[in-house]
Amino acid sequence: MELSNTKKEIFSRLQQEILLLEGFKPLSKGSGSRFGLGKIENAFPNSVFPTAAIHEFINTETEHAAACSGFLAGILKTLMSQGGACLWISTSRKLFPPSLSMFNIAPERIIFIDAKEEKEVLWVMEQALKCEGLAAVIAEVQEISIIQSRRLQLAVESSKGTGFILRNDPRKLGANTCVARWKISPLPSEPEDELPGVGFPRWQVDLLRVRNGNPGSWELEWAADQFITIEEKTVTEIMERRIAGHYA
Template identity: 60%
Template sequence: MDTQSKKDIYDQLQKEILLLQGIKPQSEGAATIKGLGPILSAFPNAVFPSAAIHEFIIDSREQAAASGGFIAGLLAALMQHSGIAMWISVSRQLFPSALKPFGLEPDRMIFADLKREKEVLWTMEEALKCDGLNAVIAEVQQISFKQSRRLQLAVEQSRVTGIILRNQTEKLSATASNARWKISPLPTVPEQGMPGLGFPRWQVELLKVRNGNPGSWQVEWAADEFYTLPIQKQVSALHAEQRKTEQRKTG
């Protein structure tokens, strides 16, 4: 009984600290993202911080593709079939039609295809100030702490979700973003006895979370929603995959 009440007190204190740090418990209407439960628990209050800047690290085109799919699924859950997002880039390769399988109507995405790299951050800041948008995604090469702080301030005003895709990962400068993600593709697992590819599967890494706990998960996009694989299954699946490849090698 005593321990129970102690835990309650801890929780209460934790919430108060978060409140003092300016992280308010999300009001009703905050979008819950189906299937990402274990990942969301890494965030303060176990809620996806939608009025924040998220950073995605992109090392390769394969990761860019995986991040594109993951973000599309994320936005679809956040936007709930209404609302508009903007995608800012200089040399865009994102194929709009591919957003649809992840539940996002491609015509709800406005693309700003800029000519110069230095215009990206200005455009993003302007867009983040506009509460007519739900989310702004920008492909950024370099961003300083000061620039990211500006974006963060804009987001706090307008409650828009900001997503930065960082292409240059050699020297990652610190930023004021709320979370740093990395999405890498994983081998798919087709249904029992079926040929071909299974559902898209990714290694989702949360490298940094403000006031939260970083972690790594395996996530699948199955039947129009996310599915976070249980840890045990992840291991066994990986083993199964390895065993299969070994078998193939020997056989």
């Protein structure tokens, strides 16, 4: 009995070590959720959004790509708050830099690389991920093989950089070593305080695959420079109303 207990301990310790190597750094106490993704971060081991890792985003339509770049901008805002520039590599870039300033990112801190072909995109990404001074590296590619993704994974393991692969219109999803596979789709916005017009951007966030974690699906909104998961919002709204009612 005792033997199995020590074994378990060893297992869990080894698991923790592996997680650490894979970029799941446990949160130091009291620092709270770094990215403000709320419940979504619970899907990851140690409940932390992995940074020294490669994330994969699946965009089947241009509208998804737009939603995805919004979500990504929200993540980048946190990553770039430490200083450090970003590299955005693609073959046919549509991202409109001024839109990033809506997510509180200085667009001049993003360096765009327009590669000739996908192979070159991945080569540039690998070089960039080896560089320690960058906050994040984003690459738009259609396909990525398991070997290519492993090379990128090796690069981030030494530099502790964060990579994002945006797969626009992929033919087949296939297997790779990315830490998480996301899909961001647009959702109808909710009018804010009964105001007419288009509200804050709102997305359906699907975490299709996550290494050692629990996939899931959430609704997320970007308002007042932060992510708000929808349930949270309704709860706080109810609370606010209740308080208002109480005092009324």
